[in-house]
Amino acid sequence: MQTAIKQNSFKDKANQAFGISIEDARISKSYLSVAFIALLLGGLLGLLQGLNRAGVLTLPSWANYYQILTAHGLLLVVVLSAFFTIGYFYAGLSHTLGGLLPKVRKMAWIGFWMKIFGFVLVVIPVLMNEASVMYTFYPPMAAHPVFYFGLVFIVLGIWMLSAGAFTQVANWRKNHKGEHLPILSFFATGVFVLLVGATAFVAVEVIFMIIPWTLGWVDGINVMLSRTLFWAFGHTAVNIWYLTAVSAWYVVIPKVIGGNRWNDHLTRMVVIPLVIMNITGGFHHQIVDPGISEGIKYMHVFMSLAIGFPSLMTAYAMFRVFERTARRKGGKGLLGWFKKMPWGDVRFLAPFIAMAAFIPAGAGGIVQSTNQLDQVVHNTMWVVGHFHLTLGMSVVMTFFGISYWLVPYLSKRVLTPAMNKLGVIQTVIWTLGMVIMAISMHIVGLFGSPRRTSFTTYGDFAETLGWNPYMAAVGIGATLLLIAVILQVYAVFNLMFFAPKGVTEFPIADTEPGEAKTPYWTERWGIWVVLMILVISMAYVIPIVDMIVNAPPGSPPFKTW
Amino acid sequence: MSQFISGLVLLIVLMIPPVARLMESVMIIHMHMQMPLLVIAGYFMARLFMDRFPSFFEKYNQNGLPGILLFTIIMVYWMLPRTMDEALTVQTVEAFKFISLPFLAGVPLRDSWKKLSKVGRNNLITLFTVMFLGFGWLYIQSNSQLCNNYLVIDQIILGWGFITMAISMVIYLVYSLIVDPSKYE
Ligand code: HEM
Ligand SMILES: [Cu+2]
Numbered sequence: 112m113q114t115a116i117k118q119n120s121f122k123d124k125a126n127q128a129f130g131i132s133i134e135d136a137r138i139s140k141s142y143l144s145v146a147f148i149a150l151l152l153g154g155l156l157g158l159l160q161g162l163n164r165a166g167v168l169t170l171p172s173w174a175n176y177y178q179i180l181t182a183h184g185l186l187l188v189v190v191l192s193a194f195f196t197i198g199y200f201y202a203g204l205s206h207t208l209g210g211l212l213p214k215v216r217k218m219a220w221i222g223f224w225m226k227i228f229g230f231v232l233v234v235i236p237v238l239m240n241e242a243s244v245m246y247t248f249y250p251p252m253a254a255h256p257v258f259y260f261g262l263v264f265i266v267l268g269i270w271m272l273s274a275g276a277f278t279q280v281a282n283w284r285k286n287h288k289g290e291h292l293p294i295l296s297f298f299a300t301g302v303f304v305l306l307v308g309a310t311a312f313v314a315v316e317v318i319f320m321i322i323p324w325t326l327g328w329v330d331g332i333n334v335m336l337s338r339t340l341f342w343a344f345g346h347t348a349v350n351i352w353y354l355t356a357v358s359a360w361y362v363v364i365p366k367v368i369g370g371n372r373w374n375d376h377l378t379r380m381v382v383i384p385l386v387i388m389n390i391t392g393g394f395h396h397q398i399v400d401p402g403i404s405e406g407i408k409y410m411h412v413f414m415s416l417a418i419g420f421p422s423l424m425t426a427y428a429m430f431r432v433f434e435r436t437a438r439r440k441g442g443k444g445l446l447g448w449f450k451k452m453p454w455g456d457v458r459f460l461a462p463f464i465a466m467a468a469f470i471p472a473g474a475g476g477i478v479q480s481t482n483q484l485d486q487v488v489h490n491t492m493w494v495v496g497h498f499h500l501t502l503g504m505s506v507v508m509t510f511f512g513i514s515y516w517l518v519p520y521l522s523k524r525v526l527t528p529a530m531n532k533l534g535v536i537q538t539v540i541w542t543l544g545m546v547i548m549a550i551s552m553h554i555v556g557l558f559g560s561p562r563r564t565s566f567t568t569y570g571d572f573a574e575t576l577g578w579n580p581y582m583a584a585v586g587i588g589a590t591l592l593l594i595a596v597i598l599q600v601y602a603v604f605n606l607m608f609f610a611p612k613g614v615t616e617f618p619i620a621d622t623e624p625g626e627a628k629t630p631y632w633t634e635r636w637g638i639w640v641v642l643m644i645l646v647i648s649m650a651y652v653i654p655i656v657d658m659i660v661n662a663p664p665g666s667p668p669f670k671t672w
Numbered sequence: 673m674s675q676f677i678s679g680l681v682l683l684i685v686l687m688i689p690p691v692a693r694l695m696e697s698v699m700i701i702h703m704h705m706q707m708p709l710l711v712i713a714g715y716f717m718a719r720l721f722m723d724r725f726p727s728f729f730e731k732y733n734q735n736g737l738p739g740i741l742l743f744t745i746i747m748v749y750w751m752l753p754r755t756m757d758e759a760l761t762v763q764t765v766e767a768f769k770f771i772s773l774p775f776l777a778g779v780p781l782r783d784s785w786k787k788l789s790k791v792g793r794n795n796l797i798t799l800f801t802v803m804f805l806g807f808g809w810l811y812i813q814s815n816s817q818l819c820n821n822y823l824v825i826d827q828i829i830l831g832w833g834f835i836t837m838a839i840s841m842v843i844y845l846v847y848s849l850i851v852d853p854s855k856y857e
Contacts, residue, residue, distance in 0.1 A: 284856040285855055285856060288857060289856075289857050406698070631857065637844070637848070637851060640843070641840050644836075644839070645840050648837065649704070649705075652829060652833045652836055653700060656828055657825065657829065660825055
């Protein structure tokens, strides 16, 4: 045993000194490549949508708006986010846990190809305009069955990757008895637990409800139930991307600015409740749905806002870390420390703007969780503005910031000053584009402009013509965004294949010296999972049994496009 | 002392009539939220009694089994449809609920739990898993209304609540069977 531990810590050290092994790097590089190709395609489609809604672009007869919207949603919110998250955390697991085990590597590749295969199956019917059901695929709209088979393979791939991550973590813990899981791997564990939990719901929806129904084995589908299962997944998925970004805020950013990270115990205490209470938040997407009693909706406002608490803790922690670091560097006065931050470093600038964007984004989220306010904005462009702030800024800009060190770390190259400058420019353009687009979407949404609606003048009705200037602004924002997308994708592939060779470190901040030891019970993942399941059953048993027992006759499939 | 006070505050809040009425208006919340919270209130308050009267617990609950027996009897009593119904219609029964669950279930649970071995604890959880499956089945398949105060749909929901709780406990038991913490800690 003693020698095993020695060997292991030798391997840990070697890993830290020589960087990631080629095989591990290849896995993460593949995931990141897919992610950024998805960004390029999705961004292009986003531009088409923006220009269409601005009224300056009529789509060709062979493409329909809803088909493009389906692809945009899937490429960005399913492919980009998931592939980035997995690539990033697998690199993190490899770095902090002494290299991936051979069998974990194998699992990562199997998962990769399952996801790709699934995605191809999804894309074919979308391209053929047989699946313009948008990324939410709400029944009774029905796509071609192949679309759903593809989804099943994507879920299976995710389970394979989660199993790989759990295997890696369990093995490390066996060899490091009594030690705390390194913080980045702790985040990774939480993320993969949530991925399994979230996809379990959508798997039930797709396998047991939708597939038999689109194949014609059953006549009708329970629409409410399928929406509920979808949002248990959809909501959690988005929160997983957010938790991934948060992991970089806590662990990586403090190192980039040359400081220490936030208290280890409290950091873990942010992750644990986010895992336990996350899935039940799904109901806040159904505030306007019929068939759910008011009492249940009321209860779920609390459930949603409970997740707000760890988010507020995060905001506090970040500013505390920034201030402490900058003061150490000589920043003075109430806000003088602000000047000491490394604004010219894209690895800091992009995630910082991401965090700042979360302030209005979070406020908008609270608006949408409030029943009466949500009645005003539900299904309007406001909501689209909201998730371009949360995802398009908070999450994706953090991912961009990460890419400027993660990609060179993987390819054993360096971020040159010129490339850093390009990154800063990219960040500024993206920020401008998103701010213009999101603000106009919020405003025009308040005026009532619906989301998921291709350009129309509503028969030149005066009231709705007033929306057009805002929609033009959306088009302008979209154009800026596409420029930023191209710069970003260029930067990623340049760093992956052409930048000068060299050593880039994986930035992981240390804790403050002299911090009290984190209690060991934070490592009891088995307990957290059981608690998570208990919370889920508390939240879902009442409405789901009600939806099944009191179900109306099921709906036949419809093709609305 | 602070634990006792938080337990007491919880108990008082649960007793406030509008709170009690709200929780009792939904069958599953009555049984799976209000009642466990009452037990938890007692669990917190137990600290004070254990500090004040150590010899009492030492004498009557030496190995923890009497306490667990009392806890189980009280819990089973309140899982019966008849008793829930009566709590809503007969004031004294309602009062008995607010006394028995904290003081005759929560307090002995705390004193006994730490005296039980790991096997003892898991046996208790197994017992409750089996009971929950049984009660779940009872409430789900019963076509007739078991309580005057609750509808059949409320019963079915409660039944599924039992089943999902049982599933959670099974997962916990499997986890503690196959994962040996000494390998990791
Ligand atoms: C290149 C930058 C982007 C542009 C120009 C853009 C533009 C748009 C537009 C115009 C819509 C359609 C609104 C509607 O008709 O309802 C939309 C929808 C959407 N966008 Fe983006 N977007 C961009 C980036 C992103 C990113 C980075 C994400 C997420 C990571 C994202 C996720 C979504 C989602 C989930 C929808 C909703 C699809 C639906 O309603 O089914 N977008 N976007
Ligand atoms: Cu949500």
